[in-house]
Amino acid sequence: MNRTERLLDLITYLLNAQEPVSWQEIKNHFPEDYGRGVEESNQRKFERDKAELLSLGVPIDYQSGSDIKKEGYVIQKERLFLPELHFDPPEFSLLMLSATAVLENDNFPYRDSLESALHKIICLTHASDLPSNDIKITYSGTQGNVPRSPWLSRIQDALERRKWTEFTYNAFTTGVTSKRKINPYGLIFRRGNWSLLGWDHLRRDIRSFVITRIQDLRVNPKRPGTSDYEIPSSFSLKNYRNLQPWEYNFHEPIQVTIRIQQHRLPELRSQLESARQLGPETYQLSVSNRSGLISWLLSQKTDVRVLEPSEIQGELIKAVEAFL
Numbered sequence: 001m002n003r004t005e006r007l008l009d010l011i012t013y014l015l016n017a018q019e020p021v022s023w024q025e026i027k028n029h030f031p032e033d034y035g036r037g038v039e040e041s042n043q044r045k046f047e048r049d050k051a052e053l054l055s056l057g058v059p060i061d062y063q064s065g066s067d068i069k070k071e072g073y074v075i076q077k078e079r080l081f082l083p084e085l086h087f088d089p090p091e092f093s094l095l096m097l098s099a100t101a102v103l104e105n106d107n108f109p110y111r112d113s114l115e116s117a118l119h120k121i122i123c124l125t126h127a128s129d130l131p132s133n134d135i136k137i138t139y140s141g142t143q144g145n146v147p148r149s150p151w152l153s154r155i156q157d158a159l160e161r162r163k164w165t166e167f168t169y170n171a172f173t174t175g176v177t178s179k180r181k182i183n184p185y186g187l188i189f190r191r192g193n194w195s196l197l198g199w200d201h202l203r204r205d206i207r208s209f210v211i212t213r214i215q216d217l218r219v220n221p222k223r224p225g226t227s228d229y230e231i232p233s234s235f236s237l238k239n240y241r242n243l244q245p246w247e248y249n250f251h252e253p254i255q256v257t258i259r260i261q262q263h264r265l266p267e268l269r270s271q272l273e274s275a276r277q278l279g280p281e282t283y284q285l286s287v288s289n290r291s292g293l294i295s296w297l298l299s300q301k302t303d304v305r306v307l308e309p310s311e312i313q314g315e316l317i318k319a320v321e322a323f324l
Contacts, residue, residue, distance in 0.1 A: 006033055007049060011058060011075070020063045020072030095121075151217045152187070155196055158219045159184045162227035164201075167217035169209055171291070178202070182209070183229040186237040197240060199229070206235075208248060208292075244271055245292030246285055253288045257307040264303045282307070294319050 013029055014021060027035040027042065034042045050060050050073075059079040065071025087095065099118050102111075151167075158165050165184060170177045183199040185206065196214075200207040220228055240248070246256075259282050260268060275283040287293050290312070297304055297316055306313050 014075045020070045020074040022072040151214055162229055163220045164228045165219050168215040170213045185231050185235055245296045246287040246289050248289040248292055253286045256285045256287045256312050258283055259305045259307055261303040
């Protein structure tokens with residue numbers, strides 16, 4: 001057994017022990033490492049291993065025996081593990097929003113480490129400590145500097161007062177500009193962009209709008225102290241924050257097969273976690289939002305190709321023609 005494996009096994013053995021472990025018990029458990037040859041050499045080897053673990057912050061102590069306590073080595077678990085962190089919703093929201101401002105700076109030297117740490121905090125945070133449905137933030141890869149939209153503060157105000165908003169929206173897939181009236185349900189920061197989720201009065205369903213494609217946004221000025229709507233109790237942004245654009249539930253799912261250029265696979269693999277891999281560069285997506293898929297395909301330029309079905313190929317061609 002190499003030294004690293006031995007140190008890890010020693011930590012595991014001591015942590016799992018219900019009481020202090022004697023030197024003889026350690027020798028019996030690790031006969032190939034501490035139980036062969038000269039006793040003094042085995043003890044020196046163990047002392048070197050113990051010193052290495054202590055330098056790494058593993059608190060191995062020797063507990064003296066008594067009439068009611070056993071003598072031996074023990075790891076004080078309360079000194080080894082950090083206390084569990086708890087954030088109340090305002091603290092959690094402030095942490096996420098502050099970190100987002102830092103992540104927008106590409107020159108921040110610890111950007112990737114901060115993103116990884118925030119992802120772990122989000123995964124380990126108890127549901128009761130999460131902020132309300134108003135704002136959720138997710139991360140996936142570096143995206144460069146993100147321009148701040150002038151509408152964010154206005155949308156946040158509408159969320160707090162539950163007031164409907166009206167704006168002009170330019171759809172990425174079709175290039176069509178239309179007037180929309182929305183009951184804001186929440187904001188999500190995903191893949192470098194803020195998106196508004198809310199009830200679309202025109203479509204009579206929940207829709208997502210990229211903030212940078214919104215123009216001339218206004219909040220209902222009438223009866224400012226009265227709510228215009230209530231967010232349904234069944235709605236949760238947690239169900240949306242990790243969805244890909246083609247996964248929003250807008251229609252019956254269809255299966256779409258794509259091929260990705262090999263040099264883009266490392267970057268896009270995190271977006272394909274729910275996809276079925278058919279080959280080294282081929283994936284099958286379950287698509288319940290065609291327009292979201294078309295937007296994503298166009299943003300990948302020539303690096304992603306639709307293999308089937310032909311109807312999606314046709315929609316992609318129409319979207320390209322609309323741009324031309």
